[in-house]
Amino acid sequence: MSARAGIVVTGTEVLTGRVRDRNGPWLADRLLEQGIELAHITICGDRPEDMEAQLRFMAARGMDIVITSGGLGPTADDLTTEVVARFCGRPMVLDERLEARIAEILAPLMKRWPNVDPETIRVANRKQATIPEGATVIDPVGTAPGVVVPPADGVEGPTVVVLPGPPRELHAMWPVAVGTNAFGAASRGAEHYEQRMLRLFGIPESEIAETLRVAEPELPGFERLEITTCLRRGEVEVVVRYDEEGASAWEGLRDAIASRHAGTLFSTDGSLVDDQVAALLAGRRMAVAESCTGGLMAARLTERPGASAYFAGGVVSYADEAKAGLLDVDPALIARHGAVSPEVADAMAHGALARFGADTALAITGVAGPDGGTQAKPVGYVCWSARLADGSVLARDTTLPGDRGEIRDRSTTVAMHMLRRLLRGEELPV
Secondary structure, eight states, rough: OOOEEEEEEEEHHHHHHHHSHHHHHHHHHHHHHHHHHHHHEEESSHHHHHHHHHHHHHHHTTTEEEEEOOOOSSSOOOOHHHHHHHTTTEEEEEHHHHHHHHHHHHHHHHHHOSOOOHHHHHHHHHHTTEEEETOEOOOOOOEEEEEEEOTTTTOOOEEEEEEOOOHHHHHHEEEEEEETTHHHHTTOOOOOOEEEEEEEESSSHHHHHHHHHTTTTTTTTGOEEEEEEETTTTTTEEEEEGGGHHHHHHHHHHHHHHHTTTEEEEEEOOOOHHHHHHHHTTTTTEEEEEEETTTTHHHHTSTTTGGGGGGEEEEEESSSSHHHHHHHHHHHHHHHSSSHHHHHHHHHHHHHHHHHTTTTEEEEEEEOOOOOOOSOOOTTTTEEEEEETTTTTTEEEEEEOOHHOOOOOOOHHHHHHHHHHHTTTTTOOO
């Protein structure tokens, strides 16, 4: 039986939604790489009794490992290490080597803020250097150390890995935690699993569900596949997890989806459409013209390092005057068809090509809402034009569901897929 793990994300700011949890999903992927089955992720506030309740919950369900994130700072409400020590039956002790290491890290900060009370810093330093007796220390990346805490002799329960909340620090400290003897002992029995992802666009989840229903009785070993589907940014992700004996069933399922959904399957290796478009733009000069997306398309195209090699620039032309003045869109065309129209979207794409001396352009105009919609052009109505300097063009207009934020975000996803098809010389699906 595979080792099982749970994750406890601590912090009232995460619990209340002021800060988005980025550690839980990241740790889930890392556990999968280790062949450890993740059973639970919970979020709790900073109250010690709530943290203890989460740890007891994990222990009661037979977790071998529990990973916590957050609550390791120098202030009085950072109590995770103390709570874990009590849970594991271990007293807290001062680690003098760790105290010296934290002081070394803090020394440059003390020079920058000479008015900080040294005694206050010393007390905070000692707090962070006080750890459960017998724990393995993970040296800090920031100022907060991590610890791997096995249960004390005579105490039953999981080994607890205590990591800081800032993702940058947690990511750097994770490999050290995994390499400790305590983690290795607790994860004994971990099995090796592979995980693969297929991505599709322009298809509802119900279609994939039907494909899985048809494939199940036809594929030997289908029961060895752990399959999850998720709709994300307008795309359907199919994630398949399997052990060595399920490899052939995975290959059969992959081929079945590729055959049945050839027109909508765009990634068989988990790559994002953004990655594919970036690769296709190599050697090209790209420009965008945006109205309703307000620069989100340009931001998405430049998220990847090296985007300056192909991205020339963009125009956010919200006002009709901007469309005319910056993109040379004929005001008469706007008056005749409206600012949100396929005709104006195409004129914006022409204008972007000319303005930036580009060979590839993408234009978006639409009604993002919540106001401004009409019966003919309701909220969510968006027009796109993707155009190459050689005259190749793909254009589309449709009404997208969702609120203002969702419409704007989905508009960029549609645009990415249009660009991908245009650069690959493909037509849009019917």
